[in-house]
Amino acid sequence: MRGTRLSGKDGEAKHPFQFMACWELxxxxxxxxxxxxxxxxxxxxxxxxxxxxxxxxxxxxHPYIAGPYPNDFANWAAIQLRDRVLGExxxxxxxxxxxxxxxxxxxxxxxxxxxxxxxxxxxxxxxGELFFFMQSRILAVPAGIRARTLxxxxxxxxxxxxxxxxxxxxxxxxxxxxxxxxxxxxxxxxLGLKELAGRVAAINPYATSLEGARKHLxxxxxxxxxxxx
Amino acid sequence: xAVTLDDYRTVSPPGSVDILRRMAEKLRSRRVLRINANRxxxxxxxxxxxxxxxxxxxxxxxxxxxxxxxxxxxxxxDALYNMLQGEEDRFSDEMLQQFIATNxxxxxxxxxDADVVVIHDHQPVPLIDVRPQEGKWVWRCHLDIARxxxxxxxxxRQFLVKYDAAVxxxxxxxxxxxxxxxxxxxxxxxLSDKNRELSEREIGQALDRLGVPRDKxxxxxxxxxxxxKDPVGVIEAYRIAxxxxxxRLVLAGTPTSDEEGRKLLAEMExxxxxxxxxxxxxxxxxxxxxxxxxxxxxxxxxxxxxxxxFGLMVAEAMWKGKPVIGGFAxxxxxxxxxxxxxxxxxxxxxxxxxxxxxxxxxxxxxxxxKDAREFARWHFLITRNLGDYLALxxxxxx
Numbered sequence: 001m002r003g004t005r006l007s008g009k010d011g012e013a014k015h016p017f018q019f020m021a022c023w024e025l026x027x028x029x030x031x032x033x034x035x036x037x038x039x040x041x042x043x044x045x046x047x048x049x050x051x052x053x054x055x056x057x058x059x060x061x062h063p064y065i066a067g068p069y070p071n072d073f074a075n076w077a078a079i080q081l082r083d084r085v086l087g088e089x090x091x092x093x094x095x096x097x098x099x100x101x102x103x104x105x106x107x108x109x110x111x112x113x114x115x116x117x118x119x120x121x122x123x124x125x126x127x128g129e130l131f132f133f134m135q136s137r138i139l140a141v142p143a144g145i146r147a148r149t150l151x152x153x154x155x156x157x158x159x160x161x162x163x164x165x166x167x168x169x170x171x172x173x174x175x176x177x178x179x180x181x182x183x184x185x186x187x188x189x190x191l192g193l194k195e196l197a198g199r200v201a202a203i204n205p206y207a208t209s210l211e212g213a214r215k216h217l218x219x220x221x222x223x224x225x226x227x228x229x
Numbered sequence: 230x231a232v233t234l235d236d237y238r239t240v241s242p243p244g245s246v247d248i249l250r251r252m253a254e255k256l257r258s259r260r261v262l263r264i265n266a267n268r269x270x271x272x273x274x275x276x277x278x279x280x281x282x283x284x285x286x287x288x289x290x291x292x293x294x295x296x297x298x299x300x301x302x303x304x305x306x307d308a309l310y311n312m313l314q315g316e317e318d319r320f321s322d323e324m325l326q327q328f329i330a331t332n333x334x335x336x337x338x339x340x341x342d343a344d345v346v347v348i349h350d351h352q353p354v355p356l357i358d359v360r361p362q363e364g365k366w367v368w369r370c371h372l373d374i375a376r377x378x379x380x381x382x383x384x385x386r387q388f389l390v391k392y393d394a395a396v397x398x399x400x401x402x403x404x405x406x407x408x409x410x411x412x413x414x415x416x417x418x419x420l421s422d423k424n425r426e427l428s429e430r431e432i433g434q435a436l437d438r439l440g441v442p443r444d445k446x447x448x449x450x451x452x453x454x455x456x457x458k459d460p461v462g463v464i465e466a467y468r469i470a471x472x473x474x475x476x477r478l479v480l481a482g483t484p485t486s487d488e489e490g491r492k493l494l495a496e497m498e499x500x501x502x503x504x505x506x507x508x509x510x511x512x513x514x515x516x517x518x519x520x521x522x523x524x525x526x527x528x529x530x531x532x533x534x535x536x537x538x539f540g541l542m543v544a545e546a547m548w549k550g551k552p553v554i555g556g557f558a559x560x561x562x563x564x565x566x567x568x569x570x571x572x573x574x575x576x577x578x579x580x581x582x583x584x585x586x587x588x589x590x591x592x593x594x595x596x597x598x599k600d601a602r603e604f605a606r607w608h609f610l611i612t613r614n615l616g617d618y619l620a621l622x623x624x625x626x627x
Binding site (some may be wrong): 021023025026027028030061063068079125128129130132134137139141142143144158159160161163227 | 242243245247248251252376397400401403404405406409410411412414496557562567568570607608616617619620621623624
């Protein structure tokens with residue numbers, strides 16, 4: 001489990017990890033869709049921040065309980081449009097795997113386009129609600145928790161607001177130039193625990209919820225602590 | 230004793246009070262002025278009364294001012310209220326002139342010396358015409374303006390374009406405006422009389438006072454007696470469900486004293502047809518403890534609105550751990566995650582079917598209620614609302 005320690009005393013990082021929480025202010029773009037064609041047109045034209053809002057930051061809005069599907073597009077198609085097939089196809093997209101937001105937009109657009117080519121008429125809401133394109137302004141807020149050791153890190157992780165998990169795991173990956181989440185980077189660079197860092201980096205929050213990801217992270221840290229004893 | 234922010238630690242999501250304090254650090258001593266039309270008697274006034282001391286505790290220099298105006302001003306505001314929410318009403322040119330003149334008079338009386346001025350609803354909107362050079366102005370709309378009457382909206386819009394931002398309660402209320410439009414859900418206060426924890430004794434006493442036995446499952450709709458809340462439809466759904474599941478129905482609310490209110494009440498009584506297990510309770514608007522007790526005693530809470538603003542009665546019931554069956558209207562769809570925290574329904578039959586589903590599956594009802602409470606904790610408590618305001622102020626003052 002233990003890799004090459006890069007800095008600090010034994011088991012202690014030179015630079016502490018500072019947990020950051022975040023708060024989302026939601027902004028409405030004033031654009032709406034009543035059918036799949038309008039959703040497709042919107043997806044092609046809205047800013048990438050809106051794609052981000054309806055996919056990635058869905059998890060920030062549902063840290064504990066989520067709807068049936070893990071993004072707004074899929075939920076709208078399945079619940080409001082009552083097109084379960086489209087809902088399922090949109091639900092299975094994993095932003096963690098797709099990569100950047102432009103690639104994610106492309107994936108969504110091609111699914112909608114393909115769906116439209118296979119249905120006789122454009123599915124339109126009858127009793128459901130319109131889709132409203134939104135974007136968010138994320139404000140980073142220091143959570144007031146610092147960690148120098150793996151144990152302190154795990155303890156901090158257990159009690160920090162769930163938005164910190166979002167900030168350091170999901171939001172970190174969409175920040176420019178970031179290839180791994182903040183937790184994995186610090187565990188490797190600060191504590192020198194390369195193998196643990198690799199396992200932390202592999203956590204896919206889209207497969208669960210923020211609370212699910214937190215639970216998984218805490219378990220990984222505990223196994224790391226046991227291995228170090 | 231005054232409620233402090235720390236009192237919310239036990240009810241809000243873990244760590245959220247600390248985050249509020251940290252968010253507020255950058256806003257320390259910033260002057261925020263909020264203006265609305267009434268000091269008491271409305272949901273907005275209630276919210277401002279709760280918010281202002283909490284913002285002050287967070288270090289924000291928060292002030293709350295109220296418009297003053299005569300009967301003519303009030304009549305125009307009432308007409309605008311109806312028209313902005315899509316109702317048929319009208320105002321004359323004279324009424325409009327008086328509306329603007331009253332705003333000018335208030336502008337002379339009030340000081341707008343603030344970093345951010347938040348104008349609540351339509352009554353004080355024209356005050357923007359006297360804005361000083363410094364300070365950001367925000368319009369906070371609490372109304373359902375998804376389909377406003379054009380004349381009323383056109384009148385208001387000429388002022389709104391001069392604001393720096395607008396805030397609405399639902400995405401569908403957003404309008405075509407050349408300013409940023411933010412979304413902030415309204416909230417409930419978990420420590421108020423309407424929502425605080427009640428002992429079994431308090432619940433029992435309240436139900437005894439109201440004459441509601443607890444011998445069988447209680448279905449409750451606690452809402453103003455208004456046609457948009459479809460109380461007659463709720464009675465019809467109860468009748469269908471009752472064929473298979475023994476239960477009581479309680480309709481608790483405040484009737485309006487006008488002709489329409491009397492007509493609706495007569496229709497409700499006719500639909501109830503002297504069924505002793507249908508309780509139509511006429512309560513004053515101040516009956517917070519009674520509503521709280523009824524919600525806590527209920528097995529299922531129904532809010533079968535056909536038209537709704539945000540519908541915070543749903544969040545109130547969710548906070549009390551109740552599964553909710555709601556109409557597919559307004560903010561109810563934002564509060565209920567279908568099959569997770571409750572059900573949205575589109576018909577009397579759908580409502581009856583879901584009543585049966587929940588009465589026949591008490592474990593499902595309990596799980597749904599538990600999830601509903603958690604969902605309300607994260608999304609519809611005053612602490613979340615305060616955080617949204619702090620985020621808004623931070624964004625505007627950047």
